[in-house]
Amino acid sequence: xxxxxxxxxxxxxxxxxxxxxxxxxxxxxxxxxxxxxxxxxxxxxxxxxxxxxxxxxxxxxxxxxxxxxxxxxxxxxxxxxxxxxxxxxxxxxxxxxxxxxxxxxxxxxxxxxxxxxxxxxxxxxxxxxxxxxxxxxxxxxxxxxxxxxxxxxxxxxxxxxxxxxxxxxxxxxxxxxxxxxxxxxxxxxxxxxxxxxxxxx
Numbered sequence: 788x789x790x791x792x793x794x795x796x797x798x799x800x801x802x803x804x805x806x807x808x809x810x811x812x813x814x815x816x817x818x819x820x821x822x823x824x825x826x827x828x829x830x831x832x833x834x835x836x837x838x839x840x841x842x843x844x845x846x847x848x849x850x851x852x853x854x855x856x857x858x859x860x861x862x863x864x865x866x867x868x869x870x871x872x873x874x875x876x877x878x879x880x881x882x883x884x885x886x887x888x889x890x891x892x893x894x895x896x897x898x899x900x901x902x903x904x905x906x907x908x909x910x911x912x913x914x915x916x917x918x919x920x921x922x923x924x925x926x927x928x929x930x931x932x933x934x935x936x937x938x939x940x941x942x943x944x945x946x947x948x949x950x951x952x953x954x955x956x957x958x959x960x961x962x963x964x965x966x967x968x969x970x971x972x973x974x975x976x977x978x979x980x981x982x983x984x985x986x987x988x
Contacts (some may be wrong), residue, residue: 790837791857797841798851801845801899803864805961814956815850819858822848829864844873846908847900850958857902883910904951904968916968919948923972935983942982949973 807815824835826833837857839845845867848857870879885888893913902908905916923944931937948968953965 790841791855794837794840794847794857795851795855798847798900801847801901802962805958807851807958809853809884811850811956811958812852812854814954815852818953819849821852822859822863825859825861825863831864838881839873843898844876846898846902849900849930850902862909866909869984880910883914901962903959904952904955906951912951916948916951919944919951920968920972923948923976938980938983941976941980945973945976964966 790945822836823833825831826836836845842845845863846859850861852858866880867873867876870876880897881887881890884893890986893910896902897908897913902913905912923941926932926937926941926944929937952969952973955969959967960970
């Protein structure tokens, strides 16, 4: 069985057919590692990991580089280790949400490999990103919108989200069908609501 080919097929089913440019390749090579290299470094069988991905027990690669390399986060196995193993990972992961239905939906999203929007993909960072993007989106409707205190609060939220998220690349805007959360909740907000000069930043 050609497990690499099957992972590539599943990846394209999830993400669609979009070309990776040289800039995309450079970005993902700087942010991620190849599955083969990570498995070699950690003493794991790469095809065994590919089978776990296809069985919905570990997330798919975040990207396929234009040379076909499966690009994964360096901490790909960290959550399973924290949970006590791959078998315990689903229940451990879903248990971080009070609503099991929401937790299951987040588990499915995690398995898709599309959580490239976070530097470290954990239940805590996923939840915090959701809280931050919701708060940033709601900020313009707050009663004191436009005030100095409001502006400082807004930039604190944006700075926290900025620290959670990587830069993204052009490929992401194609597969997600539009701007990324960094585009809308970090870059656009900073452009529309500049920092106060007196904020000391």
